[in-house]
Amino acid sequence: MEENKVIVLPAEIIKNEQVAKNTWQMTLYPRFDFDVTNTSPGQFVCLEPLASDSVMARPFSISMISTSKSTFKIIYRVVGKNTLLMSKLKNGQTIKLWGPLGNSEIIDSRLYDEVWLIGGGIGIAPLLFFEKVISEYQEHIARVFYGVKDVLEMIPLKVYTPEEVQIATEDGLINFHGLITDLFAQKIISKPAKLLVITCGPNRMMQKVSEICQQYNTECLAILEQVMACGIGVCLGCSIKTTKGMKRVCHDGPIFKAEEVIWNELG
Ligand SMILES: Cc1cc2nc3c(=O)[nH]c(=O)nc-3n(C[C@H](O)[C@H](O)[C@H](O)COP(=O)(O)OP(=O)(O)OC[C@H]3O[C@@H](n4cnc5c(N)ncnc54)[C@H](O)[C@@H]3O)c2cc1C
Ligand code: FES
Known part of the structure; x- marks a missing residue:
């Protein structure tokens, strides 16, 4: 890297x-x-x-x-x-x-049939950059799933992407009524053979996405947003436990293989 x-x-x-x-x-x-x-x-x-x-x-x-x-x-x-x-x-x-x-490994979406981007709340922010790179520069299929608590918090994603976005709102005023993880659990049943999932949002949401992906034998990357101090790998303030040992989110991440994150030990 x-x-x-x-x-x-x-x-x-x-x-x-x-x-x-x-x-x-x-x-x-x-x-x-x-x-x-x-x-x-x-x-x-x-x-x-x-x-x-x-x-x-x-x-x-x-x-x-x-x-x-x-x-x-x-x-x-x-x-x-x-x-x-x-x-x-x-x-x-x-x-x-x-x-x-943060880590700067470019993901080659063409190794997969499709890439699904699952964002919760402000966690949608980094996923818009992924969507742009995949659909515009790599000319491949990226599907965006976006969950918000209420419609007032919803960022108008049409400004960022011409693609259709699957939206879940907890107040149920538009689109799917419920959690984005419930919508994702429904959609993954008819997933393409080789799917990559990238998720960002609250830790509990990403943990659930990761569990669903494991159930369907699907690769999942999580973008972690731990509270940080130095941001450059010096203070250890953003360290997390993974199956590969302690990692600094700012230096070794923020993108991690979701199955390697010890989710229950995160705040
Ligand atoms: C790699 C990375 C990328 C991020 N990208 C974005 C982004 O694109 N857009 C965005 O809005 N935010 C993002 N965040 C979170 C953002 O850094 C925090 O919201 C910000 O530091 C809050 O600063 P503050 O001084 O306004 O709030 P503070 O006064 O520091 O905190 C206010 C409240 O927010 C909580 N908080 C602070 N930082 C975080 C965090 N990282 N995760 C969850 N809760 C937190 C605190 O515990 C407290 O309750 C990112 C964080 C990381 C680590
Ligand atoms: S914030 Fe200091 S090591 Fe990551």
Whole structure:
């Protein structure tokens, strides 16, 4: 696996807009040095608003890149101090950026009949980058499954992908009423012979996806979003137990084989 060359620099905010309840999208232009074409799905950046009361940088998945404009997008949910500060930043302001971070192995979707992307809540963010690479660059079949608690939290995915998205809402106001894992459990019954599943979302959801995949003898990759401190493999703060020993999510992940994660020991 390739080692990342981590760059620290101020990035310009091209656009920062609300896209759903408590959910924002930020388009960033990191200028020279940080080559967006050298990033791959699953990778993330750490961002720190340049405000005196911000504590430390926070990790966010790259969810879309524009090679022509040298920009990339993140989609983030406002949950605490940093994300609240981020949501108040205006177009043209700068933010401190570390990246790209995380493992950068490109998945060749053509080794499979189809790739299914199962996202829960804001966990959809890195999966949009996968969908783009698979369906546009690799010209292969990626199917997106997206679960949200209520419709107000739903990111309008039509902006990101022309493909049909299978949606599950817990309030049942549109599409499938229930958990995304219930919808997935129904669909996998008629799966293609060689299927790859990639999932991101709450740990309990990913654990369930992983269990269903094992039941159907299907490969599954999970993108973990453990709370991080340094983001570069030094502090061990993001360590998790796997069947291959302790792993640092920021350095050895965030993409892991789901069957190797000891899910019950995660927070
Ligand atoms: C590799 C990686 C990729 C990520 N990608 C995204 C993304 O694309 N979009 C996005 O919105 N978020 C993403 N996250 C989560 C994001 O980093 C946190 O939401 C953010 O750090 C919160 O910062 P804060 O200062 O606003 O909140 P804090 O004040 O630090 O925390 C507020 C609340 O959120 C909880 N929290 C903090 N971090 C996490 C986490 N990693 N997982 C679950 N709960 C957490 C805290 O326990 C607390 O309850 C990612 C995390 C990782 C590790
Ligand atoms: S966050 Fe420090 S080792 Fe991963």
